[in-house]
Amino acid sequence: MSAEARPRRPVPTVGPAPGELAATPAPAARTREKKPFLLDFFPLETADQTRLSRFFDRLKEGRVSTTRCLKDGVLLWPPRTACPQHHSEELEWVDLPERGRIYAFSAVLGGAPLGMETEVPFAVGLVDLDGVALRLFGRIEGKPWTELRIGHRVRLESFDIGDGRWFYRFRTED
Amino acid sequence: MNVRDVALVGGATIKFGVRAATWSELAQEIGVALFRAMPELRAEDVDSLFLGAAEPERFAFQSHVAPFAAEQMGLRPHRIIQRTELACASGQSAIRSAYAAIASGLSDVAVAVGVEKMNLPSMAEANTSMASVMDRAWDGPHGATAPPFFAMVAQRHQLEYGTTDDQLAAVSEKNHRFANSNPEAQFYEKSFSREKLARLPVVAPPLRLGDCSSMTDGAAAVVLVAADRVRKYTDRPAWVRGTGQYSDFHNLANAGSLTDWVGLKVAAREAFDRAGIGPDDIDFAEVHDCFTISEIVEYEMFGWAAPGKGGQFAADGQGDLGGKLVVNPRGGLLGCGHPLGATGIAQAVEVHRQFAGTAPAARAVPDPEWALVHNLSGSANVHSVMIYQGGGAS
Numbered sequence: 001m002s003a004e005a006r007p008r009r010p011v012p013t014v015g016p017a018p019g020e021l022a023a024t025p026a027p028a029a030r031t032r033e034k035k036p037f038l039l040d041f042f043p044l045e046t047a048d049q050t051r052l053s054r055f056f057d058r059l060k061e062g063r064v065s066t067t068r069c070l071k072d073g074v075l076l077w078p079p080r081t082a083c084p085q086h087h088s089e090e091l092e093w094v095d096l097p098e099r100g101r102i103y104a105f106s107a108v109l110g111g112a113p114l115g116m117e118t119e120v121p122f123a124v125g126l127v128d129l130d131g132v133a134l135r136l137f138g139r140i141e142g143k144p145w146t147e148l149r150i151g152h153r154v155r156l157e158s159f160d161i162g163d164g165r166w167f168y169r170f171r172t173e174d
Numbered sequence: 175m176n177v178r179d180v181a182l183v184g185g186a187t188i189k190f191g192v193r194a195a196t197w198s199e200l201a202q203e204i205g206v207a208l209f210r211a212m213p214e215l216r217a218e219d220v221d222s223l224f225l226g227a228a229e230p231e232r233f234a235f236q237s238h239v240a241p242f243a244a245e246q247m248g249l250r251p252h253r254i255i256q257r258t259e260l261a262c263a264s265g266q267s268a269i270r271s272a273y274a275a276i277a278s279g280l281s282d283v284a285v286a287v288g289v290e291k292m293n294l295p296s297m298a299e300a301n302t303s304m305a306s307v308m309d310r311a312w313d314g315p316h317g318a319t320a321p322p323f324f325a326m327v328a329q330r331h332q333l334e335y336g337t338t339d340d341q342l343a344a345v346s347e348k349n350h351r352f353a354n355s356n357p358e359a360q361f362y363e364k365s366f367s368r369e370k371l372a373r374l375p376v377v378a379p380p381l382r383l384g385d386c387s388s389m390t391d392g393a394a395a396v397v398l399v400a401a402d403r404v405r406k407y408t409d410r411p412a413w414v415r416g417t418g419q420y421s422d423f424h425n426l427a428n429a430g431s432l433t434d435w436v437g438l439k440v441a442a443r444e445a446f447d448r449a450g451i452g453p454d455d456i457d458f459a460e461v462h463d464c465f466t467i468s469e470i471v472e473y474e475m476f477g478w479a480a481p482g483k484g485g486q487f488a489a490d491g492q493g494d495l496g497g498k499l500v501v502n503p504r505g506g507l508l509g510c511g512h513p514l515g516a517t518g519i520a521q522a523v524e525v526h527r528q529f530a531g532t533a534p535a536a537r538a539v540p541d542p543e544w545a546l547v548h549n550l551s552g553s554a555n556v557h558s559v560m561i562y563q564g565g566g567a568s
Contacts, residue, residue, distance in 0.1 A: 104432060
């Protein structure tokens with residue numbers, strides 16, 4: 001799992017909310033500006049904020065996982081706290097296949113949201129994961145978008161976004 | 175339960191574009207435009223107000239917007255006052271809600287208004303607001319916005335059916351040309367040949383700038399009334415004959431086929447069945463061309479073009495004057511701009527103008543009787559359809 005260095009951004013104008021520092025363990029290295037929640041797409045990942053914190057804990061172990069309904073074994077994406085088919089909360093965590101193929105892709109060449117302007121151009125796509133009925137959307141790193149093709153193999157990986165939180169993305173295989 | 179007949183009897187829009195005006199100023203402006211367009215309308219007759227507004231909390235930092243709009247417009251609704259939010263279909267949702275309220279007897283005279291302020295000093299902030307239409311926590315962090323999603327739709331349509339960039343441009347050329355007859359359109363004074371469109375910068379491959387609708391400030395309003403009130407306002411009403419809606423999925427992982435919009439077909443079937451007509455009966459349609467590829471897929475999903483033949487349908491001018499039916503005579507979202515909450519209302523204003531015979535000759539549909547209005551929202555995961563009958567029917 002590589003944690004790519006991201007450019008330092010200006011000093012944040014809004015600090016952590018009262019109590020937040022006590023509830024959240026101090027991250028090892030902060031390279032990413034802390035944004036106000038309403039301008040930051042990355043979710044709140046800790047157990048005091050979400051019932052899905054296991055997903056993010058596993059990301060830190062290099063595992064991208066999701067929930068499976070124990071009633072019929074169907075994989076649900078995104079991870080859920082309740083199965084929409086059975087209205088059951090009996091779910092289990094399972095690791096996702098690490099590899100897949102690009103079903104469709106494009107790239108953002110302009111008009112990026114706040115915080116992503118410096119990442120333009122970047123590729124995004126829908127990827128059919130090997131051996132399961134899941135087609136995940138995500139950022140595709142590795143090759144530039146001009147070299148991507150439908151059917152190209154990619155690998156699912158987790159990464160440190162730079163402020164103590166982790167997320168997932170795809171990386172092209174050679 | 176008895177359902178009353180409901181008609182759209184008038185409406186107005188303001189100038190769409192990058193406006194030097196705030197949300198509340200746009201709302202005041204549409205109030206002026208509506209009462210100017212309908213001198214027989216009295217504020218005290220309006221018992222209900224439905225406001226289509228997608229993201230006032232983000233673009234204007236304003237909640238509780240329905241009473242806010244009522245005050246700007248000089249209205250004091252005494253039966254129903256509410257906002258409808260369905261992203262790009264917020265406007266049509268306001269009309270559908272007004273229709274339901276009147277049909278049920280709860281309202282007699284309702285205004286459906288749409289207001290959206292989208293252009294801010296920071297484009298990145300505006301783009302962030304737009305991206306929040308998607309699944310913020312799971313799709314958002316990857317950089318999911320509308321252009322790359324619809325670009326993937328175009329890529330799959332090109333792969334599966336051989337649709338070309340030039341066929342996409344044919345949609346843009348047509349809708350921009352129609353917008354040249356609409357002074358309220360954002361691109362009223364701009365012309366776009368297919369050659370010019372092919373030279374515009376790529377936004378999200380394969381989509382170029384001319385394939386994408388714009389961030390637009392705008393407002394529009396219509397008046398819907400019960401059958402027994404129609405004659406007070408017009409002798410050329412647009413009767414609401416059918417409507418349908420379908421919400422299929424939200425997270426992009428659950429989209430299924432990108433080129434087969436099941437939700438549109440379900441919503442259309444419901445609307446056609448309620449109206450007692452089929453797709454071949456439609457004389458003109460205002461459909462959701464947020465991107466050129468959207469209109470091409472919609473030709474197919476509504477049954478006007480065969481599956482996979484939407485690109486050819488566009489290139490052959492089948493959605494143009496003299497074609498199978500006229501699609502987006504107002505100028506579409508591509509030519510008029512796309513102020514989210516106002517778009518669906520402005521489309522209905524065009525239905526009224528076509529039926530009333532007040533649309534300019536350059537886009538006038540000859541003797542129209544049936545019109546269809548369609549909005550998609552989000553990642554084409556929700557579809558909303560309305561069917562109107564004009565032609566002097568009563």
